[in-house]
Amino acid sequence: MHVPSLLAVTAHGQHRWAVALVGLLMLGSANAQDTDTRTSVIAAPVTTTQWSDPLEALGTLRADESVTLSATVTDTIAELSFNDGQRVAEGDLLIRLHDSAEQAELRAAQALRRERENAVRRARQLQDRNVGTRAEYEDAQAQLAQVNAQIDEIQSSLADHRIRAPFAGTVGQRDISVGALVTPGTELITLDKLDHMKLDFTVPATFLGALEPGMSLSATTASYPEQIFRGEVTSIGTRIDPVSRSVSVRAQLPNPDRTLLPGMLMIVTLERRSRETLVVPESVLVPSGERQYVMRIARDADNQIQRRRVEIGARRAGEVEIHSGLQAGDWVVSHGTTQVRDGDHVDILALDDGSREISDILKAARDEEDSG
Structure with missing residues (x-):
C-alpha cells in the first residue's frame, strides 16, 4: 500500500536533483565564459559628424553669364x-x-570741325574788339556744336562695326x-562666363518651408561620375507651378577648372537641416520589435557588454543617427552582436572606423595571430 507513495517520493527527489544539476551546469557555463572563453568581436566607435536630411532633384546647368553676339549693321x-x-x-x-566709308565720313567731319573751331575763335576776337556782333559768335558756336554731334554719330556707327x-x-x-x-540680328559668336555656373532645378512645394538661400548642396553628373560638385542655393522662385506644384530653385557652383558646361544634367542633393549629431554604423543595431538596441562595450569594466536601448534618427548609406542612449567616444559591437549577451566580457578583434573593408580587418587580424 506504501509502494506508490515511495515511488512518488523517489521520482520527486530525482526531479529536484535534475533541476539542481541543470542549474549547476548553467552556472558553470556562465562562470567559464567569464573566466576562460571570451568572444572576439569587431567594435565601432560612436562619432560626432555633420549630418543633413537629403532632398534630391534633377537640375540643368547654365553659364553664370551667357550671350550670343550679333551684328547691328x-x-x-x-x-x-x-x-x-x-x-x-x-x-x-x-x-x-x-568701315572704310564711315572712316572717310569721320575724317571729313573732323576737318569740318577744325574749320568751325577757327570760325568760333575769329568771331570771339571780333566781338572782343567790338567789331563783330554777339549773334555772329553764337551762330559760329551753334555750327561747331552741330559738327560735333555729327562726329559723335559717326563714331557710334564705327563702334557698331x-x-x-x-x-x-x-x-x-x-x-x-x-x-x-x-x-x-545675324548671330556671330557665343560668349559664356564659366568660372561659376548656375544650377536650376525644381523642388516640390511641400518642401518650400525648408528652403532658404545659403543652403548647401552637392551635385553629380554622368560626365564626371567620380566627382562631387558643391555649391549653395542663391535664390528661390516667387511662384508655384500650378501643374507640377513645384517651385524653381537656383544655386551656384564654383567651376574654376571649367569642367562643367551649360546644358549638363545634374543630380542635386540638398542638405536640409544641417547639424552635428552622433553616428554609428547600421550594423550595430539589434532590433527588438519596434525598439532598437546596441551592445555597448564598457572598456572600463574589462570589456563587459551592456545592452543599451537607443533612439535613432535618420539613416543614410551604412550609417544611422543616434538621438539618445550613447555618447561620443563609446564603443559598440558592430560584428558579432548575435554571439554576445548582456554581461558578457569580450575580446576586441579590431576597431572598425569605416576606413577598411571587414574582410581586410579579419585578414589583418588572422595575420597578426599567425605571426604571434
Missing part, C-alpha cells in the same frame, strides 16, 4: 580676332566689320569667316 567681316574656345577679357575686340566682349568669358565655336556678309 549690314556689312562684311573684315577681321576675326579669336579662336574656338578662347578665353577673352572684357572689352577685347572679337570681330571687326568693314566693332564687336567686343561685354564681359570676360569663353567664346564658342566659330561658324563665320572673313568676307561674310552680315545683317542686323
Whole structure:
C-alpha cells in the first residue's frame, strides 16, 4: 500500500536533483565564459559628424553669364580676332566689320570741325574788339556744336562695326569667316562666363518651408561620375507651378577648372537641416520589435557588454543617427552582436572606423595571430 507513495517520493527527489544539476551546469557555463572563453568581436566607435536630411532633384546647368553676339549693321567681316574656345577679357575686340566709308565720313567731319573751331575763335576776337556782333559768335558756336554731334554719330556707327566682349568669358565655336556678309540680328559668336555656373532645378512645394538661400548642396553628373560638385542655393522662385506644384530653385557652383558646361544634367542633393549629431554604423543595431538596441562595450569594466536601448534618427548609406542612449567616444559591437549577451566580457578583434573593408580587418587580424 506504501509502494506508490515511495515511488512518488523517489521520482520527486530525482526531479529536484535534475533541476539542481541543470542549474549547476548553467552556472558553470556562465562562470567559464567569464573566466576562460571570451568572444572576439569587431567594435565601432560612436562619432560626432555633420549630418543633413537629403532632398534630391534633377537640375540643368547654365553659364553664370551667357550671350550670343550679333551684328547691328549690314556689312562684311573684315577681321576675326579669336579662336574656338578662347578665353577673352572684357572689352577685347572679337570681330571687326568693314568701315572704310564711315572712316572717310569721320575724317571729313573732323576737318569740318577744325574749320568751325577757327570760325568760333575769329568771331570771339571780333566781338572782343567790338567789331563783330554777339549773334555772329553764337551762330559760329551753334555750327561747331552741330559738327560735333555729327562726329559723335559717326563714331557710334564705327563702334557698331566693332564687336567686343561685354564681359570676360569663353567664346564658342566659330561658324563665320572673313568676307561674310552680315545683317542686323545675324548671330556671330557665343560668349559664356564659366568660372561659376548656375544650377536650376525644381523642388516640390511641400518642401518650400525648408528652403532658404545659403543652403548647401552637392551635385553629380554622368560626365564626371567620380566627382562631387558643391555649391549653395542663391535664390528661390516667387511662384508655384500650378501643374507640377513645384517651385524653381537656383544655386551656384564654383567651376574654376571649367569642367562643367551649360546644358549638363545634374543630380542635386540638398542638405536640409544641417547639424552635428552622433553616428554609428547600421550594423550595430539589434532590433527588438519596434525598439532598437546596441551592445555597448564598457572598456572600463574589462570589456563587459551592456545592452543599451537607443533612439535613432535618420539613416543614410551604412550609417544611422543616434538621438539618445550613447555618447561620443563609446564603443559598440558592430560584428558579432548575435554571439554576445548582456554581461558578457569580450575580446576586441579590431576597431572598425569605416576606413577598411571587414574582410581586410579579419585578414589583418588572422595575420597578426599567425605571426604571434
